[in-house]
Amino acid sequence: MKLTTGQISSAAPLTQLLYKSNKSLYRLIYLPLPGITKLYWSGNAMSIIPTIDEKAAANSAKDYLKQFKGWQLVSLRLDDNKPRATAQAQRENVKAMFELQERQNIIKAISKDDQASGIILDQRFIRQHSTKRTLAELTAKHHSITEDNFYHRQHKALLMAYYLIPTDQVKLVRCE
Structure with a gap:
């Protein structure tokens, strides 16, 4: 055929x-x-x-994972010292916590399959560390990856993450 x-x-x-x-x-x-x-x-x-399109998929996964910092800031807006937060602020906080958990779950799932890819995604896009610092972390976890091979592995990890990103059909529903 x-x-x-x-x-x-x-x-x-x-x-x-x-x-x-x-x-x-x-x-x-x-x-x-x-x-x-x-x-x-x-x-x-x-x-x-x-x-x-692998390049577009990798960029999409990169953007999705980089949003972690923004959602983290939104989740910190609700202060534990103010128990009388508005309903809107509570909804935003719940949404932010959901988004943070989704990104962490993607990293955990990838780490189960390929620990080095999970470390790369966590260090580069969640913690926003440099390539050298990420390579040092990989070396500390007994993964020997050269700088030349690092970018290939990062691209592979981003493609793995792309397939795990929830689509628009996933919605956060408030249970009462």
């Missing part, structure tokens, strides 16, 4: 791809997802295997 690829146009919300085989013309209608730039299909079955 020969795999054929079609580029997805991001200009239209609905994309139609035409695939011509020896005897037939197929039309594939596809609703694009964020980060997916190509579709692959083979033969008459038209099996679809979406792929992502």
Whole structure:
């Protein structure tokens, strides 16, 4: 079976791809997802295997993890000495705590699979340490990674994080 690829146009919300085989013309209608730039299909079955734009996915994961500091500041706004906070302030605090926990859960999940990747993400994007300080932390945890290999590992870790980022379907619901 020969795999054929079609580029997805991001200009239209609905994309139609035409695939011509020896005897037939197929039309594939596809609703694009964020980060997916190509579709692959083979033969008459038209099996679809979406792929992502790795650079955009890594940047998206990087931005998501870097938001940790902002959510941390929001969570600190509610002071324990002021028990009479407004309902809005309490909702913001709950949302911030949820967002912080989501980012920490992503790091923990990656650390279970690949400890070095978890350390890289935690040090670089949660704690915002430099590359040299992160390499020192990796060395202290008995992971020997060169500076040249570090950026490749960081990119790999960001792609792992991208797949764990919750989508828009995840909502915080207040239970009473």
